Amino acid sequence: MRGRLLPGLVVGDTSRVTPELRAAFESTDLMHVMAVSGSNFAIMLALLIGSPGKALLAERGGLAPRLGISLRATALLGGALALAFVVVCRPEPSVLRAAACGLVTLLAIGTGRHRSLIPALAAAVLLLVLYAPELARSYGFLLSVLATGALLTIAPGWAAALRRRGVPARLAEVLGAAGAAQAVCAPVVAVFAARVSLVAVPCNLLAEPAVALATFAGFAALAAAPIVMPLAKCFAWSAGWPTGWIASVARTGAALPGAESGWPGGWRGGALLAVVTAVGVLVARRLPRYPWAAAALALVLLLAVMRPAPLTRIVTGWPPPGWSYAMCDVGQGDATVLAAGAGAAVVIDTGPEALPVDRCLHELGVNRIPLLLLTHFHADHVGGLAGVLRGRSVGLIETTGFADPPDQAAFVRRTAAADGVPVVAAAYGERRELGGLSWEVLWPPPEPGPVPDGPNDASVTLLVRTAAGLTLLLPGDLEPPSQRGLLRRNPELARVDVLKVAHHGSAHQDPALLGAVRPRLALISVGRGNRYGHPAPGTIAVLRAWGAAVLRTDTDGAIAVTGVGEGLRAVPRGRDP
Template sequence: MNGTRAAPARRSTAPGARTGTPSGGDSPSREVPADLRLVPPALAAWAAAALALGVSGTVASLGVAACAGSAGLLLARGRAGRTRGTARSTCAPFLATTAALTLLSAAAGGAVAALHAADLRRGPLPRLADEHARVTLELTVTGDPRRMRPRVHGAQQAPAALLFEAEATRVTARGPVGRATPSGRADSGGGVAREGGATGEGGPLTRTVRTPVLVIVRERDGQGTAKWLRLLPSTGLRLDAALLPPSRTGHGQDIAAVVRAHADGPPPVFRKASTAQRTAGSLRAGLREATEDLGGDARGLLPGLVVGDTSRLPPGLEAAFRTTDMTHLLAVSGANLTIMLAVLIGPPGTAHLAERRGLAPRLGISLRGTAALGALLTLAFVVVCRPEPSVIRAAACGLITLLALVTGRRRSLLPALAAAVLLLVLIDPWLALDFGFLLSVLATGALLTLAPRWSAALRHRGCNGRLAEALAAAGAAQTVCAPVVAVLAAHVSLVAVPCNLLAEFAVAPATVLGFAALAAAPFAMPLAKVAAWGASWPTEGIAALARTGADLPGAEISWPGDWGGALLLAVLLVAVVLLGTRFEPARRPWLCAACVLVLLIALTRPVPLVRPFTGWPPSDWRAVACDVGQGDALALAAGQDGTAVVVDAGPDPDAVDDCLRALDVSAVPLLVLTHFHADHVAGLPGVLKGREVGAIQTTSYEEPPGQAEFVHRTARESGVPVIGATAGERRRAGDLTWRALWPLPRTGPTGAQPEGANDASITLLFRARGMRLLLPGDLEPDAQRRLLTAYPRLPPVDVLKVAHHGSAYQYPPLLAQVRPRIALISAGADNPYGHPAPRTLTALRSAGALVRRTDRNGALAVTDTRIRGSAPQGDGAPAVVVQREERREEPRGQPPPAPPLPDG
């Protein structure tokens, strides 16, 4: 079991040879049962802490008292059993003691968690946050600033922002604090403002506190956040900011308030970071400098692999890591530390032997010296990667894995893991609600329990030893973590195991060379650059692997993002594992080949093979309104396989990319962006991703300017020309022809200056094999009126993309003139604007149009039934195929008048 050398009396073998395992541990057939005594106390403390953080203090206190009292009764009973000493009661005292320790651990976990929760709600800051107060805060940065992904809110894209964790140490709220009442006047809230009796009635409230907060800093007046990104933990800031109550989903479990501030200049620092943090910061900055000249993805990815610095990671690569479930490589994990310690100590099973390998024995360092050096390396790892909870967790899990490397004594590993969980939960009970902590423990537990058995089973079936270990490790970790990942991401990755398996071979050299660059940067930057250049090769390989896996059409499948979906996935995975244990590939090669074929089909999803099962997309689609949420994105087939004209890109690059990929669109001769609102242009990178785009056509009214600049910058970086639209121009792509109707030149009675970006929308009239389609962008009623004035003989159309997502702002005479047979509405489910408006739906139906909407039907495909050789539908109108049936009934009867809606 312990992998020691064979006794002299035995036949001479290499260390670990008798075990039959690479680690020197016993084979599964002779393995001593695992020691599980510490597992119940650890799980009990974990569960109790999680429950105590979600209930009131009274309930938590009652639970702690009940657990402690029950533990006392069990201990008393066990003592009495040992006093009697009867043979019948030999096991009873042991079981009673174990149960008592479990209950005591639960009581300790619940008590610590309840105290932390009470401390979080203590002081004035939570109440000030409930009142949305404006305050002056002194705070200490506790986490690295990181950029937030820009979000689209209707027509606008939120300005660039970053967030970081901090601890508020002093708060000053000036004047009466209150929230806006329905009448628009402020409620005084003076009770909160006067608490503490700071400086008299109505004066400022000043209190010294120690309260964790989340800080969100946004750009304003062109002031960037680049200098804020260089803030180091332990830095003291003084901010004038607004307080908000935390959301209890996502961030908000372990913070008392959200602090919203603006980057009006450099960070207002009143206390510099500590010496240790400045040292760590200089090392991280040195690594960034050493990787500055690297090309491709290595420049942003290598710092992420080494120290978790993802500040320069391309958004597309980050999305690819999420799709392939490789995001653990971008976070500081125990694997980083384990790799470095393995370089020091050597391969598994040899660290404690005379024949040990690694750098330590080559340098003549003794076992005790090696242990001390390993401890120093661990300390340096924590300092450089910042002593945040995630780093402490990674260090603990890394040391547990190190124990496996050094001793190969699996019997002691589960108790070590359980002890680490128990200790970490008691130190920081908020870890009980942290998904990262859960995934770390699950992955480490799988590597210690499932992976050795699966590896032995694979070797028994003839698999190479090293390949069996790698397959077992990747498969075990992914199997136990997949249900939790499904809750977090609402998807299941089909490429996670092969991508993580192949990445293992590149992670170690990239990490080792990356740490070498980190260590050399302060003393010899040229040497650091050489090490970084060497690390760039495996790093680029990891990036290419992630991008390739994510680009597969079937890389991920949607999955219910709740605990019911997690349970279902867990059951399925258990069933697959049980079937796999009985599967003999050598006896059923045809079945193995069939499974591989099915997997390849699921990953590549060839449209001709998938369509009979899904019904999507229809083979003869002429136009598709993509389901991109609250925004517009339409594809019109150009008569050639894989070619389509795209009108607008929606708000989300991933959504429009998924839609075009499902349609098998690989070439876009023209991408028309009707106007520069974010819900029409923010998805531009998704259209450009992996496709040949001939040109981008835009309106000349470049408002909002920030989003217009985004379009021009993105096009310039992709090498795609940007052209303008001229009313009256005619274009053709394959058998698709179209005419631009709007906007008119800014001369004459109908060409006046548009009142906003919506009224400057490019309006197109398409014709495809006899079918007419009108796409008016987001034209408002006045622009619709002027359009009808300019084109009084506008012909009836088969398909109308309803303007402005079906809002209440429509011009009824235009609807009466074009008399659409099909009305397509692109709107997001449960959007805050009320789109589509009930009266617009009524007007369309009254005009005889068949109304379909993306918020209920998903993507909408228009097909011309006359092309298929079958009988025309009704009077020859084209058909519309929906991706899914409506989830609820349409409202019946006359709807009430819709109130004016905000621009979205």
């Protein structure tokens, strides 16, 4: 993983970064670390010249005075670094944007005259937009400009205020910079992402020292590679440790249940967040006068980020007490949970990404998983495996015997082996009992013959019964040919209480199977705005015609099932804005 992240830090090549790690960086607002940005270039310049405001002083920092380089020569050397930065990273608009913002930072570091640099920033923006007009419509460009402007105007004042309150100078500078950048950039992020990160500032603070080390070592490796390859390899190896730390910070921060919160999108949502941020800044300026209020606010923020399951249940009412089955909201994919005792559950599929299923299991209070069943190897059912394994005890992983797609099957074996979890194939007719649950594997048969529609038709299908008498049919993504085969091999199939509708409620359903099981609750795991048209209106109409109450995660959010008989009901969590 270290080797995959380093090219993004140094030259902006993120092609090898996994979707799971990218999602973690997005949740913690650390995406700027994985892209070519002015901050990367500013790190190199700061190593050369030192901290802002000292370049004109006798005690100025950085390598330049220690090497006896004059201020004028230092400026020329900084310009040469900018040129090398553009050449190495290719003169694309994003790279030119980073170099321009970095050069403005160079002027700030070299002169300490922050106010006079606003015209310089404006001139750089104008020249870049004239060179590449498409930047005028780029959110990334807007974020770079805003962040640079905040570092030049807001951050020094905030750092000075923190120093007056006894915060050490270096820590005050870092806090001021991180807070200022987040304050001005968060409303723009809310416009297109419709979310707010609650862990962005601490994660950026923890990552910043490692970013400097990794960037320096990465550029040193690039510089040494054409001359002394063993030295370049040494630099690249040493860069692996700080990049590993950055990845750990992103994953740990993103795994927190309240790492991010939904927020209204669009410019109205951005304007609302800007107003809230301004009010928050005004309140924060007065908090030192009221230590008890500050402590209470800090506690509320901590609880909002940690979201302990018992407190979440009290506040939101979800999951309901005594839930027996839950369908997580993981987007276009499947991840469902069968309660198997206090803190224990049987988990079926993981969804496409690690973070949503991890947060869902946290809300459900699941920390022990005796069995994880992966119905088939499509990415929307196994991609979130790391999220299920994270911080939980998993006893066994069962899978289908049809190892296709092979790359996803290999991913499952590799990820499970890294955590020491055995992987076995589910056997047709297998019966198990665990924590008040009993189930039977109804599909695939020992010799299914040709699989007409790929892995979907090899989905492991379970008929589950709870100790209270609830019955559930969980058919994975079975297509009509296998649904008909399932009914032929199990003609005794009768009405069930809950049906996990196959293949996200697609139009490909066998009416005979739906008529045989006639579920009381039909639950559909599906992503909002998916390009497949799931769930199909015809499928929903057929289910309702058989008397089923239909709930779906794209409109209802996560869903929990409670009760039996006349008390059977599905409780939706509801979606964030």
